[in-house]
Amino acid sequence: MRVAIIGAGAAGLASARQAVGEGVECEVLEMAAELGGTWVYTDDVGKDRYGFPVYSAMYKGLRTNLPKEVMGYPDFPIPEQNKSYLTQAEILEFLNLYADHFNIRQFIRFNRMVAEIRPFEDKWQIKSIDKPTRNEIIDVYDAVMICNGHYNDPIIPKFPGEEKFKGKIGHSHQYRSPEPFKNQRILVVGAGPSGLDLALHMSSVAKYVVLSHHTKEAVNTEYPSNVSKKPDVLRIKDAEEVEFVDGSCCRFDTIFYCTGYKYNFPFLHESCGVTVDENHIQPLYKHMIHIERPSMCFIGIPFNVCAFQMFDLQARFFCKYLAGSMSLPTPCMMRMDTEKDMQNRWSKGYTKRQAHLMGPDQLSYYEDLAAAANTSPIAPVIVKLRDESVKRLYDDLLNFREDRYKIVNKETFVKYGFPIYSAMYKDLRTNLPKEVMNYPDFYFPEQERSYLTQPKVLDFLNQYADHFNLKRLIRFNRMVTDIRPFGDQWQIKSIDKPTKKEIVNIYDAVMVCNGHNNEPFIAKIPGEENFKGKISHSRQYRSPEEYTDQRVLIIGGGPSGLDIVYLISSVAQHVVLSHHSELATLSKFPSNVTKKPDVSQIKDNGEVEFIDNSCERFDAIMYCTGYKYNYPFLHDSCGVTVDNNWVKPFYKHMINIDRPTMCFIGIPTYVCAFQLCDLQARFFCKYLKGTMSLPSSEDMRMEMDKDMQNRWAKGYSKKKAHYMGPDQQDYYDDLATTANITPIPPVIVKLWHECLKRIFDDIQNFREDNYKIIDNENFIRI
Numbered sequence: 001m002r003v004a005i006i007g008a009g010a011a012g013l014a015s016a017r018q019a020v021g022e023g024v025e026c027e028v029l030e031m032a033a034e035l036g037g038t039w040v041y042t043d044d045v046g047k048d049r050y051g052f053p054v055y056s057a058m059y060k061g062l063r064t065n066l067p068k069e070v071m072g073y074p075d076f077p078i079p080e081q082n083k084s085y086l087t088q089a090e091i092l093e094f095l096n097l098y099a100d101h102f103n104i105r106q107f108i109r110f111n112r113m114v115a116e117i118r119p120f121e122d123k124w125q126i127k128s129i130d131k132p133t134r135n136e137i138i139d140v141y142d143a144v145m146i147c148n149g150h151y152n153d154p155i156i157p158k159f160p161g162e163e164k165f166k167g168k169i170g171h172s173h174q175y176r177s178p179e180p181f182k183n184q185r186i187l188v189v190g191a192g193p194s195g196l197d198l199a200l201h202m203s204s205v206a207k208y209v210v211l212s213h214h215t216k217e218a219v220n221t222e223y224p225s226n227v228s229k230k231p232d233v234l235r236i237k238d239a240e241e242v243e244f245v246d247g248s249c250c251r252f253d254t255i256f257y258c259t260g261y262k263y264n265f266p267f268l269h270e271s272c273g274v275t276v277d278e279n280h281i282q283p284l285y286k287h288m289i290h291i292e293r294p295s296m297c298f299i300g301i302p303f304n305v306c307a308f309q310m311f312d313l314q315a316r317f318f319c320k321y322l323a324g325s326m327s328l329p330t331p332c333m334m335r336m337d338t339e340k341d342m343q344n345r346w347s348k349g350y351t352k353r354q355a356h357l358m359g360p361d362q363l364s365y366y367e368d369l370a371a372a373a374n375t376s377p378i379a380p381v382i383v384k385l386r387d388e389s390v391k392r393l394y395d396d397l398l399n400f401r402e403d404r405y406k407i408v409n410k411e412t413f414v415k416y417g418f419p420i421y422s423a424m425y426k427d428l429r430t431n432l433p434k435e436v437m438n439y440p441d442f443y444f445p446e447q448e449r450s451y452l453t454q455p456k457v458l459d460f461l462n463q464y465a466d467h468f469n470l471k472r473l474i475r476f477n478r479m480v481t482d483i484r485p486f487g488d489q490w491q492i493k494s495i496d497k498p499t500k501k502e503i504v505n506i507y508d509a510v511m512v513c514n515g516h517n518n519e520p521f522i523a524k525i526p527g528e529e530n531f532k533g534k535i536s537h538s539r540q541y542r543s544p545e546e547y548t549d550q551r552v553l554i555i556g557g558g559p560s561g562l563d564i565v566y567l568i569s570s571v572a573q574h575v576v577l578s579h580h581s582e583l584a585t586l587s588k589f590p591s592n593v594t595k596k597p598d599v600s601q602i603k604d605n606g607e608v609e610f611i612d613n614s615c616e617r618f619d620a621i622m623y624c625t626g627y628k629y630n631y632p633f634l635h636d637s638c639g640v641t642v643d644n645n646w647v648k649p650f651y652k653h654m655i656n657i658d659r660p661t662m663c664f665i666g667i668p669t670y671v672c673a674f675q676l677c678d679l680q681a682r683f684f685c686k687y688l689k690g691t692m693s694l695p696s697s698e699d700m701r702m703e704m705d706k707d708m709q710n711r712w713a714k715g716y717s718k719k720k721a722h723y724m725g726p727d728q729q730d731y732y733d734d735l736a737t738t739a740n741i742t743p744i745p746p747v748i749v750k751l752w753h754e755c756l757k758r759i760f761d762d763i764q765n766f767r768e769d770n771y772k773i774i775d776n777e778n779f780i781r782i
């Protein structure tokens with residue numbers, strides 16, 4: 001059994017995966033140079049470089065209008081990350097991951113334009129053209145799965161007087177970016193998801209946008225102030241003026257139709273017996289199988305569906321039939337089933353254009369397919385979440401993509417409405433020993449090893465909180481949104497996340513302890529737009545599995561960079577560490593890891609070039625380049641600024657000089673973190689209690705200026721304004737002396753330095769070291 005699959009988009013890939021899984025030989029004919037179908041972005045409109053039609057309707061800056069939790073395949077979900085609505089590039093990356101995971105790429109024939117399909121006895125003859133050579137290729141197959149999508153042939157209504165209009169008239173199929181519409185007056189006709197999205201996109205540059213529609217849902221949607229809504233167009237009056245059915249008129253420079261597409265199969269010979277009547281495709285059993293010639297199947301015809309999940313289910317159904325593990329009814333029975341289905345649709349008032357609409361009926365359709373093929377159904381939660389997200393689109397177009405969801409089980413999902421700032425990844429072990437990570441007055445329980453797992457450290461923090469009875473003081477699920485001065489006090493607005501209620505409180509002082517692993521620092525590499533793989537930051541990293549068999553570039557040779565290189569190398573084909581760290585050059589890695597200098601550029605062909613002029617190709621690039629200090633909740637009136645990670649004006653890297661009842665705990669880097677936080681907190685709380693005084697604002701500023709001049713003299717950049725490293729003991733001693741409190745013992749800092757050196761000397765084995773502190777000056781390695 002040999003099957004031809006037309007198209008290597010999401011439907012074609014699912015079809016190939018299921019065909020191979022059933023032991024059916026397949027060949028995928030893809031007209032583009034890469035897989036992904038409609039998810040491939042191109043600037044081309046009309047014809048491609050070979051003179052063939054461009055069918056892509058993808059536009060720049062697109063983000064999905066369904067969450068990733070709905071868009072994965074049943075046996076291959078989209079990898080977890082801190083958002084639900086992804087970009088076009090991220091979906092394309094996912095489809096490439098899917099193809100590589102199931103080893104599908106080997107079956108795809110790229111740049112093959114199918115010209116004709118016709119019956120050949122009980123098989124199918126397919127003529128295709130190799131686009132670069134224009135050679136015609138004729139093959140015969142036992143079956144054919146048509147997966148060419150239905151965003152090819154735009155529906156463009158004809159308005160009376162259209163010939164009078166002197167501006168541009170186009171369809172969303174041709175839209176690529178909003179820039180050409182700057183300062184224009186634009187009419188968008190049609191308020192489906194694409195119409196709403198394009199109206200929003202173009203409003204960012206247009207003079208104004210009018211959305212003409214008769215969609216009930218769209219009326220509830222809020223838009224930017226330069227977007228207004230009108231009913232249907234009645235006629236075009238002259239070169240600029242358009243009249244609507246309510247008698248109102250507006251002038252426009254551009255008219256854009258967002259009015260959908262016609263199903264179009266120009267390669268089907270009439271002898272195939274398939275007809276399309278106003279988007280009603282006949283004769284199809286269960287909206288997919290050719291009743292008269294059941295070795296032809298159409299994957300992806302139904303719309304308003306959970307697309308990727310449905311493609312997989314339809315492909316499983318048909319491939320089970322091809323493999324002989326299930327039978328189809330007779331043509332007569334299939335025709336009766338189809339007629340009954342269509343009569344039910346007509347009775348609901350559906351038009352021919354809605355012949356394959358699923359929407360509220362999709363779960364029944366999925367369950368019917370699954371039961372007939374004795375295969376796993378699509379989980380009800382997928383449909384529930386799709387329905388919820390579509391409602392959100394129409395209710396809150398401006399913000400719905402900030403929603404985040406999690407599937408709990410087959411029936412239930414939960415919605416997260418707030419950002420997640422965790423940079424913690426699976427299987428993390430500390431890169432400092434527990435002997436350094438103790439608090440001065442509360443130690444980790446004695447145990448066999450020094451380097452602990454994330455759960456062990458979290459357990460320790462809970463023990464610390466319980467020991468000092470701190471949990472009673474914590475207000476969980478409170479998102480701080482605004483801090484500002486209120487007289488000589490502080491007004492803090494926060495949101496109770498479960499109820500979304502705003503709470504306003506007044507405090508005498510505030511200690512900001514929100515950490516600084518929130519906003520990734522990502523340097524822009526020249527030519528980055530040429531890279532077709534995945535680009536991410538270590539903050540998004542959770543586990544190495546998604547990099548299986550990939551060529552991965554890690555940028556940054558700090559401890560996180562080294563650690564992630566080591567973890568990913570366990571599954572990756574090859575890992576390159578790009579860095580300029582003298583310490584990182586000492587590190588020894590597994591044999592599939594190499595080191596390179598800084599990246600120079602990403603070339604036009606997608607290769608990464610380094611400053612030594614060497615070049616390599618990669619599937620993924622991950623930045624391990626640190627974070628920006630970020631305080632989105634601080635109002636400008638707080639007087640705190642962040643200049644390339646130099647936070648000021650701070651006395652001793654912690655106290656707001658102009659408003660000293662505000663303190664920032666944990667700003668310095670390359671420190672003994674838990675010990676530092678405890679020492680800074682003791683310092684500030686002595687001031688709050690009145691048992692120590694601070695210098696005048698002028699003296700504090702003079703001390704800050706002197707400290708910073710010393711740092712600049714050492715060659716520190718603003719990014720290292722709060723770097724301690726070799727100077728940390730002096731910083732700790734200064735704080736302790738000023739506040740007359742117990743200092744951090746020198747042995748803690750000595751052990752910190754020893755461990756940092758061990759990371760760079762032996763990244764593969766340093767966590768097997770164990771230490772014991774003997775006294776305030778000495779430790780031993782055991």
